[in-house]
Amino acid sequence: MQSGVRSCAAIAAVAVFASACASPAPRAAGPAQGPQGWFALPIAMVFTSMDEDRDSRVSAAELARGITSAWSAADRDGDGFASGFEFEAWSIRMLGDADASPARVAFDVNFDGNVSAQEFEGRLGDEFGRLDRNRDGFLDRSELVVQVSGQPRIAGGGNRPGGDPPDDGVDRLPPR
Numbered sequence: 788m789q790s791g792v793r794s795c796a797a798i799a800a801v802a803v804f805a806s807a808c809a810s811p812a813p814r815a816a817g818p819a820q821g822p823q824g825w826f827a828l829p830i831a832m833v834f835t836s837m838d839e840d841r842d843s844r845v846s847a848a849e850l851a852r853g854i855t856s857a858w859s860a861a862d863r864d865g866d867g868f869a870s871g872f873e874f875e876a877w878s879i880r881m882l883g884d885a886d887a888s889p890a891r892v893a894f895d896v897n898f899d900g901n902v903s904a905q906e907f908e909g910r911l912g913d914e915f916g917r918l919d920r921n922r923d924g925f926l927d928r929s930e931l932v933v934q935v936s937g938q939p940r941i942a943g944g945g946n947r948p949g950g951d952p953p954d955d956g957v958d959r960l961p962p963r
């Protein structure tokens with residue numbers, strides 16, 4: 788069972804949605820039941836593409852080089868800014884959707900409608916730090932997937948009194 792869960796997690800890191808792995812026998816879904824299982828974050832696809840040595844984790848050095856490469860893909864005309872159109876194209880290509888998280892507003896710190904190289908690097912660096920839960924300077928696959936319970940959300944969190952860590956805890960970690 789444990790290895791089955793692990794292989795589902797590995798698959799989830801590649802595919803965006805792997806809810807089919809979640810449970811061989813689907814429960815009777817109530818009306819409030821959401822998707823459940825293991826999910827890879829859209830940003831995980833960006834980070835895993837930076838894994839140059841294919842050791843299945845992304846180092847800080849790989850991140851630095853990966854950001855340079857990702858930026859040249861985002862700023863297609865090389866003017867130093869990713870315009871709204873350029874960023875949308877990059878988001879669809881790399882995150883899978885124009886509205887996938889992190890959205891452009893999360894990059895565009897000064898709200899001028901463009902994402903500068905500095906804003907791009909800053910946002911991806913912040914995402915890396917936020918996801919590196921064990922603070923070892925590497926992003927492992929286990930830090931790039933989240934488990935979603937499918938249970939209705941309770942405002943303010945804490946919907947799992949049973950003791951499991953929050954399934955979406957990566958969103959609650961403070962930035963470094």
Ligand SMILES: [Ca+2]
Pocket residue numbers: 837838839840841842843844845846849
């Ligand atoms: Ca690596």
Ligand SMILES: [Ca+2]
Pocket residue numbers: 894895896897898899900901902903906
């Ligand atoms: Ca900006």
Ligand SMILES: [Ca+2]
Pocket residue numbers: 919920921922923924925926927930
């Ligand atoms: Ca780590």
